[in-house]
Amino acid sequence: MTPDLALAELLAGNQRFAQGQPTAANPIEERTKHVAGQAPVAAVIRCADSRVAPEIVFDQPLGNLFVCGVAGNIPTPEIVESIEYAVAHLGTTLIVVMGHSNCGAVTAALTSEVVDGLFAQVALAPTPDLDDCIAHNAEQGISTLLNRSVMIEEAVKNGLVQIVAGVQDIATGNFELVAQTQLN
Numbered sequence: 681m682t683p684d685l686a687l688a689e690l691l692a693g694n695q696r697f698a699q700g701q702p703t704a705a706n707p708i709e710e711r712t713k714h715v716a717g718q719a720p721v722a723a724v725i726r727c728a729d730s731r732v733a734p735e736i737v738f739d740q741p742l743g744n745l746f747v748c749g750v751a752g753n754i755p756t757p758e759i760v761e762s763i764e765y766a767v768a769h770l771g772t773t774l775i776v777v778m779g780h781s782n783c784g785a786v787t788a789a790l791t792s793e794v795v796d797g798l799f800a801q802v803a804l805a806p807t808p809d810l811d812d813c814i815a816h817n818a819e820q821g822i823s824t825l826l827n828r829s830v831m832i833e834e835a836v837k838n839g840l841v842q843i844v845a846g847v848q849d850i851a852t853g854n855f856e857l858v859a860q861t862q863l864n
């Protein structure tokens with residue numbers, strides 16, 4: 681599947697979720713198919729927040745999303761390696777950095793006097809506005825991925841993979857794109 685088609689699939693699923701009309705199902709007969717392998721439509725870097733769940737928010741069944749999660753949806757080295765696996769071995773062409781409104785990790789990075797550990801990796805916007813920082817942190821996830829993985833950078837340059845960043849609005853359910861790599 682091309683990155684464009686994969687993104688269209690996810691955004692259509694998000695519309696269904698936001699409107700309260702999800703269609704994704706996981707019938708028993710599909711399990712046999714999953715045993716044979718996986719070919720996820722997209723890889724997602726999500727925040728650990730319990731209100732964020734890519735399979736639900738993008739209305740996708742098992743087998744469609746390769747999901748990695750950590751507070752603040754930061755592409756840590758371990759997450760980058762996992763995403764490389766999806767690109768190299770599972771044929772994933774779309775990578776989604778998924779931020780969300782009211783993110784506690786970004787709030788901690790923004791408001792704490794002393795920020796260390798994982799929260800120190802949250803990329804804050806120039807302005808101390810939480811929503812701006814959440815969007816900026818998701819967008820910076822693209823740069824971090826590209827900087828930490830030559831393999832992913834090459835795949836993007838060659839037009840094989842696209843990375844997008846967006847923010848899930850907890851209240852409306854809408855996932856809004858804030859940045860994306862350009863396809864050749």
Ligand SMILES: [Zn+2]
Pocket residue numbers: 727728729751752753780782783784785786
């Ligand atoms: Zn969060």
